[in-house]
Amino acid sequence: MIDAAVTYTLLFVSLYFEIFLLVAFLQRAFLSNTNISTAVSKYPKVAIIVPCYNEESGISATIASLLALQYPKDAFEVIVVDDGSKDRTFEIAKQFEADSRVHVFHKENGGKHSAMNLGLSKTNAELIGCLDADSIVEPEALLSIVSIFQNEKVAAVTPGIHVKETGNLLQHMQKVEYRLSIFNRFMLAALGSAFITPGPFSIFRASIVRELGGWRYGHSTEDMEMALRMQDAGFLIANAPKAIVHTGTPKTIRKLFHQRVRWTYGWLRNAVDYRHMIGNRNYGNLGIIILPSALISIGAALFFFFKIILEFAVLAQHEFLKIQVTGTVPHPMFSFFYFNTSMMSILVWVAVGLILLLVALGSLIGTGKRTLPIGTPLFVLFYSFLVPLWLGTAVVRAAFKTGVRWR
Amino acid sequence: MDPVVNTRTARWSSYLVAFLITALIFATALYVSNYFNEQRVADIQATENDVSAQILSTETQFDLLQEHPCSDVSETDLAPSEMTSLGSELDYLEAQGGNQAEIARLKSTYSLLEIKDYLAMRQLATKCSLKPVFILYFYSNKGDCPQCEAQGDVLTAFSQEYPMLRVYSFDYNLQVGALQTLISIDHVDNNLPALVINGKTYYGFQSMQAIQKILPQLKTLQTASSTASSTAK
Numbered sequence: 156m157i158d159a160a161v162t163y164t165l166l167f168v169s170l171y172f173e174i175f176l177l178v179a180f181l182q183r184a185f186l187s188n189t190n191i192s193t194a195v196s197k198y199p200k201v202a203i204i205v206p207c208y209n210e211e212s213g214i215s216a217t218i219a220s221l222l223a224l225q226y227p228k229d230a231f232e233v234i235v236v237d238d239g240s241k242d243r244t245f246e247i248a249k250q251f252e253a254d255s256r257v258h259v260f261h262k263e264n265g266g267k268h269s270a271m272n273l274g275l276s277k278t279n280a281e282l283i284g285c286l287d288a289d290s291i292v293e294p295e296a297l298l299s300i301v302s303i304f305q306n307e308k309v310a311a312v313t314p315g316i317h318v319k320e321t322g323n324l325l326q327h328m329q330k331v332e333y334r335l336s337i338f339n340r341f342m343l344a345a346l347g348s349a350f351i352t353p354g355p356f357s358i359f360r361a362s363i364v365r366e367l368g369g370w371r372y373g374h375s376t377e378d379m380e381m382a383l384r385m386q387d388a389g390f391l392i393a394n395a396p397k398a399i400v401h402t403g404t405p406k407t408i409r410k411l412f413h414q415r416v417r418w419t420y421g422w423l424r425n426a427v428d429y430r431h432m433i434g435n436r437n438y439g440n441l442g443i444i445i446l447p448s449a450l451i452s453i454g455a456a457l458f459f460f461f462k463i464i465l466e467f468a469v470l471a472q473h474e475f476l477k478i479q480v481t482g483t484v485p486h487p488m489f490s491f492f493y494f495n496t497s498m499m500s501i502l503v504w505v506a507v508g509l510i511l512l513l514v515a516l517g518s519l520i521g522t523g524k525r526t527l528p529i530g531t532p533l534f535v536l537f538y539s540f541l542v543p544l545w546l547g548t549a550v551v552r553a554a555f556k557t558g559v560r561w562r
Numbered sequence: 563m564d565p566v567v568n569t570r571t572a573r574w575s576s577y578l579v580a581f582l583i584t585a586l587i588f589a590t591a592l593y594v595s596n597y598f599n600e601q602r603v604a605d606i607q608a609t610e611n612d613v614s615a616q617i618l619s620t621e622t623q624f625d626l627l628q629e630h631p632c633s634d635v636s637e638t639d640l641a642p643s644e645m646t647s648l649g650s651e652l653d654y655l656e657a658q659g660g661n662q663a664e665i666a667r668l669k670s671t672y673s674l675l676e677i678k679d680y681l682a683m684r685q686l687a688t689k690c691s692l693k694p695v696f697i698l699y700f701y702s703n704k705g706d707c708p709q710c711e712a713q714g715d716v717l718t719a720f721s722q723e724y725p726m727l728r729v730y731s732f733d734y735n736l737q738v739g740a741l742q743t744l745i746s747i748d749h750v751d752n753n754l755p756a757l758v759i760n761g762k763t764y765y766g767f768q769s770m771q772a773i774q775k776i777l778p779q780l781k782t783l784q785t786a787s788s789t790a791s792s793t794a795k
Contacts, residue, residue, distance in 0.1 A: 481719035496598035
């Protein structure tokens, strides 16, 4: 009875959140009058900081893509901060200093936030950005973002992040996840509730970053900590899905697991640090629904994972017992009579359908096409079984404050 | 899509509309689930009607044979009806939940049909000197019979292997007058699982080997594989 009550409550909350985003999207599409001119009337000075640690394989492409951005040369600079790399990153980056827009600095390893702060101290640009050294940007990306800063209330703008390479099945699954993230990031910004300014090409108003005291360690997720601090201070974080950036994704489950444990750990520890915002009406949608849902979703994912595992174990035990007592393997038989049409299974199908719809909307927002990525079936079948693994690990580690490393 | 610069002020209409839609989805899921369950109940009722007609046919056959020899009746005429699959379907429906009163009514009818079938078959077998094999199986699904599930698996496997074997399964706790009379006639105690074979009651889990030992005549029954191969020929 308690199990059923918890199950249906979590299902209701999960479905409610998906539908809430969908309703907000439709209201925005049909009712909103916030059309903004994307034409840039003036070109503020922009500095993009590239913090890097052992990135010799990708740094050239990253800098080259920045130099290819459509933006006035005299209003743009690239600040590469080598955070104590042990490979040839610094040497390779130095070669780009032939271009007057590129400045390369070296420092002892101190973490991404310290590299960002060094970059901040080396520029007087009005807008300051970050680009992880495993990412490349589309030439029009910066113009799409700069136009939004014409609104003085905007402190930061996040881009539309796409998967750079889909070399294996795991990356195909991540591509689907990133499409879903495009929708979520877009809608969270629409609701004034973005609480992450991702490393790949988020741009900030430098004066506000300085006013807030620069970047902090933020439990290895300085991009989340900075966004929460901006929200706490009442600033707006916008999203420009047409500002396209392609970012590298983990190729192995081990690396993906490590990355996601870090992200989830960072979110949980930052949630503790900024707990005064959770459920607080003063922070609008962010406090009322977005932050609580982000926390509940972790609990729901773990609950459903363990429930499925438990039910599977009971079923397997029954089948094993059946084989043991009868000495025969039961013949699989299909009959529509036994097709599961319980309320629970219908709701699960609805939830899966809604996720596919949100992925399609993410594709529409990010690429202009409604088609689902080819990895979608794999994503639906397998990814939901991978996610609880890092969620569970991160929850335990966050509870014991073990800390997480970047690599 | 336009870039986003809305304020973060909550628009309560979004919250309300989302709540109403979610509630509507839940209500629809409940309705659809109930609809399919009612369809299952209707299926079972139809099957019970079929079985009832079959029993009536057997009883009529028996009445006719009172005045005529049994030369036209053989063991193959005593093949179990749709009773076995009906039992499985009722078990599934019961496990799924749903309208328990309706399910209890279907189970009562099912038990009555089983008893009538059992009596009719026994009379027919006696009259015509046939040797069908019967097993009466008493179980409980109140959670007080940990071995009932395994016993059910063994009997299901037997039914599949020997299509001519007639297994009648009864929920010991079902309050049906005829069933309680059967329990009292066969002196079945509430010590489940219990099997009544050839008039003798066996308590506790009976393995396949144990049942084969109790029922050596099982070997004389046609197996599913031999039936299939003879049909193929």
